Amino acid sequence: QLLLQESGPELVKPSETLSLTCTVSGGSISSTTYYWGWIRQPPGKGLEWIGSIYYSGSAYYSPSLKGRVTISIDTSKKHFSLHLTSVTAADTAVYYCARDRAVRGEFALWGQGTLVIVSS
Amino acid sequence: QSALTQPASVSGSPGQSITISCTGTTSDIGTFILVSWYQQHPGIAPKLIIYEVDKRPSGVSDRFSGSRSGNTASLTISGLQAEDEAYYYCCSYAGHSTLVFGGGTRLTVL
Numbered sequence: 001q002l003l004l005q006e007s008g009p010e011l012v013k014p015s016e017t018l019s020l021t022c023t024v025s026g027g028s029i030s031s032t033t034y035y036w037g038w039i040r041q042p043p044g045k046g047l048e049w050i051g052s053i054y055y056s057g058s059a060y061y062s063p064s065l066k067g068r069v070t071i072s073i074d075t076s077k078k079h080f081s082l083h084l085t086s087v088t089a090a091d092t093a094v095y096y097c098a099r100d101r102a103v104r105g106e107f108a109l110w111g112q113g114t115l116v117i118v119s120s
Numbered sequence: 121q122s123a124l125t126q127p128a129s130v131s132g133s134p135g136q137s138i139t140i141s142c143t144g145t146t147s148d149i150g151t152f153i154l155v156s157w158y159q160q161h162p163g164i165a166p167k168l169i170i171y172e173v174d175k176r177p178s179g180v181s182d183r184f185s186g187s188r189s190g191n192t193a194s195l196t197i198s199g200l201q202a203e204d205e206a207y208y209y210c211c212s213y214a215g216h217s218t219l220v221f222g223g224g225t226r227l228t229v230l
Binding site: 039045046047048049052060061062063064096098103104105106107108110111112113 | 121166167171209219221224
């Protein structure tokens with residue numbers, strides 16, 4: 001079955017760029033049905049949608065993070081990536097990648113999540 | 121774009137029914153039928169339990185049901201079981217290919 005796995009540094013310094021990759025295995029990343037999204041959850045807090053991307057590269061972002069976030073996709077490597085610039089402690093969170101049916105909030109498949117701490 | 125509003129906590133006894141509300145605006149829940157609900161147990165990724173307001177993914181118990189009225193969506197869990205104790209989050213399409221989540225509700229089964 002299709003699996004998602006996040007990877008990347010667990011510790012990022014303030015003002016630097018947080019970069020994570022989500023690898024898709026057991027299925028196609030180039031499906032015309034799905035978008036691939038990033039969602040984060042600060043410790044003890046709720047979920048926040050970061051953005052989503054289509055296999056073609058079309059990407060949509062949360063208005064609150066727009067300007068700092070870029071999501072890209074590499075279909076040949078079967079992964080998509082998150083880049084968040086100028087991070088602060090407020091960006092400390094568990095970051096999840098997930099699959100959505102278009103941009104509908106229908107995330108039926110999730111990665112296990114990875115905790116990223118922003119600290120010097 | 122503000123987070124959807126959910127009660128911080130709800131509780132119920134085994135066998136009872138509870139309802140969790142999720143209040144948005146005319147920019148999200150009030151206009152679009154793309155409301156979903158997630159169940160999250162501690163330390164585990166969320167699980168989709170309702171989509172498109174009232175549809176259940178395959179394998180999700182029919183004890184979970186969803187509805188919408190005006191700017192408010194609701195999740196009802198009937199026949200509460202101990203395993204239902206978890207956090208629940210609503211999510212809505214908010215136009216221009218954006219999404220917004222609720223703040224989350226902690227369900228305690230007494």
